[in-house]
Amino acid sequence: MRISLSNASAALLLLASFGTLAAAERYCFDDTRFTEADWAFCQQIQPDLFMYYTPFPEEGNVMLGLHATRDTFGWTALALAGNGGMKGASQVVVRQENGEWIAEDRHSRDYVTPSLDASQDVKLLFANQTSCGETSWGVLIPMNSCDDDDYPIEDISVFMHWAFGDGHTFGFHGSRRGQFHANLMRAPKDVPSTDGLPYLDILMPDVPVVVGEGGSDPTNPYICSFFDISQLPKSNTNEELGPGSKVHVTRFSPVLDEDSKQFVHHMIFIIPECESMPSGCSIMKWPWAVGSEDIIFPEDVGLPFGGEQTMLVLQMHYYNPNLVEDIRDSSGVRVYFTTELRPEEAGVIALNGGTGPWQRPSVPAGQSDYALDPMVIPSSCTNYNWREPITVLGVIHHMHLAGLNMDINVERDGRSLGPLRHEKFYDFNHQSLEESPLGKLDPGDQLVMNCHYDTTGVTEDISFGDLTQQEMCYAIMMVYPVQDVDDYSYTPVAFNTEQCFTAGTGAFANVSACTENYMESVPTFFDFRNNVEDDFGAFDMCNSDWYESLLLPYLPASCPDCYKNSNCTAEEVAIHAQTVVCPNQCNMMGASVYPNVSQTEAYASGVWGCSENGPASPEFGWVQYTRAIEMQEANCTARGDLSQVVELADVPVGADESAADCGAVSGSTKLMLGGALVGTFVAVFTML
16 A cells, blocks of 8 residues: 555645645755655754655654765664663664665663664665765654553654764764754744843843852852843833832743853742742743753743832853853853743742752662652542643753753553653753653643662762752753642651551550650751750640740641640640540651551651641641652553555655766755754643
8 A cells, every 4th residue: 555645634734734745845855765745844963964755643653864965975863762861762773684674673771882673673675875975865663662662653842863984884973963843743833033032131240150158069169140131131121020010931041151151050030039048939931951952932922021110130050160260151041931921830849859968868879770769649648639631842851960861741541651761861960941741731730750770870878958969859841831839859757657557655654655755856857856955745845835835836836735824744645645646657757657557658758748637727737758669660652553555755865976967966955944943952842
């Protein structure tokens, strides 16, 4: 059977992309092996490098082609990847072996020669290479092979790579490689022009990259600059951005100082909500890490900016392992905005699976795949916190040098939906906000965050913290609509749950050890003994003149009502501890209270930001403890059958020109007509 763009499915694809093809036809389909009759879409990667593709939704395959117009005299490759680096990439390599053209399905788990997949999920359709170095080929690949070394082809923009070899023996590509973004199910998106758009630049003021007072590590300076939004120079607008002048951000573009960009580890753009900016009194607006690019919002979505928020903060983390001297930096962000407010407002949700030693113990050295206990955000939490479905514009994973991989799996109604983002192996040097294959999250969804580390290259355990040599387990989702609770943090169980289901001693033998411990030391019971000078028991607390003002707001229901007259008896306080305080604490941890010993397997961890009964205020969350679980992976359904027959138009292949003619024939002048390069990626979020 002939399968070509005469098919109904392919015709629909052509109709949907007519505008793009009309602009592209002058440089994509001139005198090449590729015709509009066979190929639905063309994307220009470099001035002399083009990718062609045709999805076959009914058959579950994608036809993928490459055309290099010059300077290719060996193997060539395209790859699907989870980030901009080689770690975890899945390559299609086309080369000659013993005079015959072959296509190979390979994968890489590090910066080494990619290995052949055990399952070769690629079919070569044609290949040609002239003596002038012009190369063209086409292959057929399945949309989902269910091979652990392959990525599924989905209707989202993903990282892709290209690479060339000097010969047909597969080996190192040298500098002849690059990365770009593509959606192999749709036409390439046109990047919106920024000409004439109002913007303001928030840049570090030529700061010296040195650790400040109080800093502990000179190789990891953290520097914050504060800005008054009303005083910043603006371009292409006379709009004042003072109090009351709210605008919507439409695009964030990183601005990297060419002289110091290699030292920039990450940037965070923050808007404090209070003049003094106390801890926790701020809203993150834009995260950037190594590998991130522009963020462009959909036409109906904007990120709120200005209004009553007049102060801005740009936090920079620099990494200078060799202590290079006399570094100054003016990096930052260009913020494009509109005064015409859009219908939807975006925001970020932070998933803090571990950023400090209070959350996680150190990662032991010498481990090839060390897994943290998962952070679970239970369905009861999202069911309360999320008032409606939220659209996920993108996800960024953040770990440090020992990070191996991260996944955030989503479960709905007892069924795994898969990960929020596909990234087989984490790469510290290629962090970016990437589209989610799930697209939306619903109230009641459960999220499980897993982080893995490879410490085979170190001899000392790695603690959790801000420094690059330490570790993190952290992710950010950019979503809309904006959410009240925007920070979820892993919380270890500090409460000794064994006291719940064991008996006390002496006078407390008939009640729980929990009651006995509460009566003896309230600070120890609630884990704040190190923060008070004098210890005290529950009886003294409930009869004090300071309980109501100092502790009751933070420890509700911690005393019986007799505290109001300071006339509680020891028996009344003990009964309250046994029937109210201990059940509140123990049941929250999944444990029963002695003499009830029906629940002795307590929860393993908790997450801050949740509450089944509702937080104290929309911007404050409580800890909800959960049992660490292993969610079963979503069942993979294979899509694609490489037995599909594809008949392509018989296009004459150019003759091997003489060396004198090669420059004119294989140059890129006419191939650039009407075209704009798309080799540099910007994240264009267009919801379908």
